[in-house]
Amino acid sequence: MSVPFYVPPEQLTKEKAEFARKGIARGRPLIVLEYTGGILFVAENPSTHLHKVAELYDRIAFAAVGRFSEFENLRQAGVRLADIRGYAYGREDVTSRSIANAYSQTLGQIFVQEFKPYEVELCVAEVGIDGAPNAMYHIVFDGNVFDRKGFLAMGGQSDELNTELQRGYDENMELDAALQLAMRVLRQAAPAGETGARLEVAVLERDRPRRSFRRLSQEDVQSRAGEPAS
Amino acid sequence: MRNPFEGPKLFSPSFVDALRAYAPELLETRASGAGAVPEVPHGTTVAAVRFADGVAMGGDRRATEGMSIAQRDIEKVFPADDFSAVAIAGAAGPAIEMVRLFQTELEHYEKIEGFPLSLEGKANKLGQMVRSNLPLAMQGLVVVPLFCGYDARRQAGRIFRYDVTGGRWEDADFHATGSGGRDARGSLKKRWRADIDGDAAVEILVEALYDAADEDAATGGPDLVRGIFPVVATVTAQGYRRVPDDDLRKAAERLVAARQEGS
Numbered sequence: 001m002s003v004p005f006y007v008p009p010e011q012l013t014k015e016k017a018e019f020a021r022k023g024i025a026r027g028r029p030l031i032v033l034e035y036t037g038g039i040l041f042v043a044e045n046p047s048t049h050l051h052k053v054a055e056l057y058d059r060i061a062f063a064a065v066g067r068f069s070e071f072e073n074l075r076q077a078g079v080r081l082a083d084i085r086g087y088a089y090g091r092e093d094v095t096s097r098s099i100a101n102a103y104s105q106t107l108g109q110i111f112v113q114e115f116k117p118y119e120v121e122l123c124v125a126e127v128g129i130d131g132a133p134n135a136m137y138h139i140v141f142d143g144n145v146f147d148r149k150g151f152l153a154m155g156g157q158s159d160e161l162n163t164e165l166q167r168g169y170d171e172n173m174e175l176d177a178a179l180q181l182a183m184r185v186l187r188q189a190a191p192a193g194e195t196g197a198r199l200e201v202a203v204l205e206r207d208r209p210r211r212s213f214r215r216l217s218q219e220d221v222q223s224r225a226g227e228p229a230s
Numbered sequence: 231m232r233n234p235f236e237g238p239k240l241f242s243p244s245f246v247d248a249l250r251a252y253a254p255e256l257l258e259t260r261a262s263g264a265g266a267v268p269e270v271p272h273g274t275t276v277a278a279v280r281f282a283d284g285v286a287m288g289g290d291r292r293a294t295e296g297m298s299i300a301q302r303d304i305e306k307v308f309p310a311d312d313f314s315a316v317a318i319a320g321a322a323g324p325a326i327e328m329v330r331l332f333q334t335e336l337e338h339y340e341k342i343e344g345f346p347l348s349l350e351g352k353a354n355k356l357g358q359m360v361r362s363n364l365p366l367a368m369q370g371l372v373v374v375p376l377f378c379g380y381d382a383r384r385q386a387g388r389i390f391r392y393d394v395t396g397g398r399w400e401d402a403d404f405h406a407t408g409s410g411g412r413d414a415r416g417s418l419k420k421r422w423r424a425d426i427d428g429d430a431a432v433e434i435l436v437e438a439l440y441d442a443a444d445e446d447a448a449t450g451g452p453d454l455v456r457g458i459f460p461v462v463a464t465v466t467a468q469g470y471r472r473v474p475d476d477d478l479r480k481a482a483e484r485l486v487a488a489r490q491e492g493s
Binding site: 051054055056073077080081083087088105211 | 231233234235236239240245248249252253256330331334337338341342344
């Protein structure tokens with residue numbers, strides 16, 4: 001009778017985490033930034049149709065880095081959860097906290113039980129209304145959740161990007177200034193010869209009634225970025 | 231409600247399918263037991279007309295319960311999404327629930343797929359919902375919607391009507407349904423022209439609803455005393471827009487003045 005090799009749980013967890021981290025670090029980065037009028041999402045994404053940033057509900061958006069098939073699956077489940085909740089109860093009863101919690105539980109379970117952990121990192125962000133503060137939840141591959149304030153970079157070179165964002169971030173930034181900061185930071189971190197990556201840009205706008213998620217066109221991004229920094 | 235993150239994977243952009251998979255109790259429409267359903271509020275007349283740049287849709291404000299008035303200011307015209315509108319006639323409870331399900335369905339599809347359904351697709355989806363209401367309709371809770379929207383590909387407004395079985399027909403110019411629908415259609419037939427603009431479309435809709443209220447006891451006319459006017463909305467390339475009450479008050483007052491002169 002063959003006896004399976006015993007692998008201590010510490011080592012197993014460590015190796016799974018190592019594997020997930022490596023996979024995520026290979027991907028292109030994504031930045032989430034709070035500005036005065038809402039929340040900005042900027043992702044390097046060569047595709048025009050396979051989005052990394054998307055709408056979950058009226059005031060809540062989803063952003064992800066890593067393996068597309070894995071986070072797309074999670075995004076669709078999040079949309080279903082939000083829409084069923086909103087339909088069963090009321091629109092204001094759908095919160096980023098409960099969605100972030102569902103993601104955390106799911107990723108945690110997959111990390112422990114599955115042979116291969118998901119190679120994804122997620123951000124669930126909610127823009128506040130009537131003076132309420134925004135919420136930004138950063139959910140990593142093992143189900144850990146971090147409550148973020150101001151800015152967040154995920155994906156490849158996220159440590160360098162977060163340091164750079166820390167240096168340039170100012171909570172009184174308007175949209176254009178926030179976009180310029182995000183673009184500058186992404187460009188600095190890009191490997192030589194890859195500075196012209198296509199950007200996927202979207203915002204959650206505080207003053208937009210009901211569904212506050214909006215994508216910015218490439219022309220809009222260029223014209224906003226072209227203006228002198230305020 | 232089951233957890234959408236677990237269980238078999240769902241390959242459908244439809245919200246109704248998601249409900250069936252994860253929260254089937256929210257879809258139950260079958261009335262239990264035999265016998266007639268007790269008296270419930272009914273919405274009455276709704277109408278839609280096509281004009282040069284889009285469509286306009288309107289409904290009176292009365293709900294009746296048998297011979298009495300259940301509500302004076304009920305709303306029967308709703309935005310289905312940014313580029314379409316739906317109006318309902320029939321049993322108010324199931325009808326308003328159907329509108330809510332339809333609105334969520336369109337938004338859900340758009341979020342899952344990343345782009346909205348075609349106008350044709352929206353019209354078909356509504357037909358399926360009407361059909362699934364058939365068991366309730368057999369017990370007297372009939373829901374008959376009217377659907378219209380701006381078709382971006384054809385660059386024109388389009389109107390769809392339904393019957394109780396979910397049958398769907400497109401109307402080229404205008405249509406009205408509900409208890410006063412026949413009278414409203416008669417009025418629209420005389421006043422509709424192919425080249426009318428949005429303002430004129432709103433005007434003839436207000437007049438058609440007035441004529442329906444004139445003939446049909448279950449349809450409410452403009453209530454100048456309480457300040458209750460029909461709900462009228464337009465859908466064009468710029469999207470759904472509800473006509474402000476002030477404009478409708480003026481339209482109603484002009485109409486009443488013209489009728490007084492004529493008599």
